[in-house]
Amino acid sequence: MPKNFVDAIVSVETFIISIPREVPYLGPLKEGEAINARGYLIRKGNRTIYPSTDMTLLVKVTGESGKVGWGECYGIVAPEATKAIIDDVLGPVIIGRDPGDAAVIHEDLYDLMRVRGFFGGYYLDALAGVDIALWDLTGKNLNVPVSTLLGGRRHDTIRAYVSGLPKATLKERCDLAVHWVGKGYKGIKFAAVVSEEDIVKEMAALREAVGPSIDLMVDLHWKFEAGEAIRIIRRLEPYNLYFAEAPVQPENLEGQARVAAGIGVPLALGEELRTTYEYRPRFEKRAMSIVQPEMGHTGITEFIRIGQMAQAFHMNIMPHASISVGIFMAASLQAASALQNVPYHEYQHSIFDRNLTYTKGDMASGEGTYVVPTGAGLGVEPKEDVFEFVVRR
Template identity: 85%
Template sequence: MGKNIVDAIVSVETFIISIPREVPYLGPLKEGEAINGRGYLIRKGNRTIYPSADMTLLVKVTGESGRVGWGECYGIVAPEATKAIIDDVLGPVIIGRDPAGAVVIHEDLYDLMRVRGFFGGYYLDALAGVDIALWDLAGKGLGVPVSTLLGGRRHDAIPAYVSGLPRATIKERCDIAVEWIGRGYKGIKFAAAVSDEGIVKEMAALREAVGPDVDVMVDLHWKFEAAEAIRLIRRLEPYNLYFAEAPCQPENLEGQARVAQGIGVPLALGEELRTAYEYRPRFEARAMSIVQPEVGHSGISEFIQIGRMAQAFHMNVIPHASISIGIFMAASLQAASALQNVPYHEYQHSVFDRNLDFVTGDMACQEGYYTIPTGSGLGVEPHDRLFEYIK
């Protein structure tokens, strides 16, 4: 590469971060929902557990040069499990390795547990955090953004759709949607898990509130059997639904394919998938037309492979964004900026905006667009004050 960038890894550290929030993710508590002694709540609408705080796992990889690579992975539930995997297994194994070989290291770490069936869940979440940190460190060693390492940046800005309307009633959710449209955003997604007054009713109200030119999307949160989902989505189509997301349980590949073939709007899938191996049968079955990789699950190495597979299958990529303090959001933007077919990136405004204060750099989301960080590596680093929130 014209420069010796060997920078042997000397340490791998992990930090559980928990930032309190007044209103839980997805909005106020509903009747029958409560925060338990560990700080978790279960949403009755989709029977899924969430933290009451913004919780995540931060990964710090240090090279012999003293440079530091930062990673972050999905750590919103039981982050101690992911931390233990990195501290006990992944970290010690990569001491002495060169972060410039991030993809090779990723493949080697995947292989460590292949024969034990750990091709999903916490193990790959842990691997994602390490992978992101290695790409960050490699980029810093060369003095270039991660997007350059991935072949080049196509986009300096990516359209953002507003995800989540965390208010108690349809009227309040319509009001906040109109507010975001007034700020320059062209896409809005609402959550079926909290549509207690009716999903079709909420879709109709949102369309009336925002007008005909705004893209309205729905996250169905894996709530429905395939035929039920098809019937529901068909009822939403007259309101010019932009896409329907996650209609069936994730393991129901046949049902996902049935829905995709039985509706007249794009189907979006993939936030819970971690590898190209999980995506491949869904590509082959044409089980979606929009893929939603979550870099906090996949890491950069798998994210970019999934994105390029999507291009080969003529599908769009609209990356998913979950609870994070901004490190893996920067990773997602860096990787997405290197892909051709990215009409949107999810914007979790209730998470991104408040936690942007905890990272340095020029990453932003304003007037309908994400700004891709311009610095070397990921282009962001955790601010010192973030570490006040170590759990």
């Protein structure tokens, strides 16, 4: 291939995907929770809105060669907003650019709106989807995986921890945890947002059910004031808690640092953060020891920068996994495979396994691990079947 090869971008397209599911994300509806006319529900446990379907946004970038790069970004609520940003702003700006300049393009697109205060939220989510597609197209043009573009692959497999036990009762959740242990998974995280019986009681019951050798984690879903969070986590520690996640509101940097300093187990956070600019003050204050970048928020360019910065602060990286059809999940595995300190990657079993049927490639999960896809670019592409779920609302 010529050294000066350029596959100029000729089109950028977006697709809102909404795949129906029988049980909403995080489990059955609780008393007082209902699905509204737009298909959303609000979890009373953390006052956060979620879709009742698996909703996401796919991004298709086509080069003049006819090759296609696929991206996907966080689109679980109001995906029309992210779609409009790409269709109206980001897409037209990058026509004619070389996808091999993915990191440069990311910086240029970030600059477009930074002085207007858009250094987070929907704008950065949209940028993430475009960024992933550019890395995918570049990998395909060079016939190498994204991990090679990032400096090389350290891991062909990555341990997966089971995220969430979406059952109605504590007994059912314990039985589900035992089920996953039986399938070879060594890490399980439960969600405090649906532990209305009592978080400590749930932890005790789960520990008794799965035994002493399983890594048990808790997601506190931003529910608590710092002092409350410290008290609760301290009560969980005797049950050999592996980590506590998201104890206080995302904007409460001081509270995050206070909790991290006041507990005896690792604190994990970061799924809602999108850039090194947001992470840096948390690194400096030692506000966590486990970093959880979400590829659907960061894109590959920021994800790898965050991961490398985390390594410089001697922190572990355990990437977050959200609702997707698998495109940004593949991107997350590709990027994570190029980093050193990755003991686990989150495994959204109620999403990943089902939606994997809508992608082509050798990405997989089983017996407690993810298999990092091996093909060029991301190593996965959406199947035509997924476009049956395109919505225009």
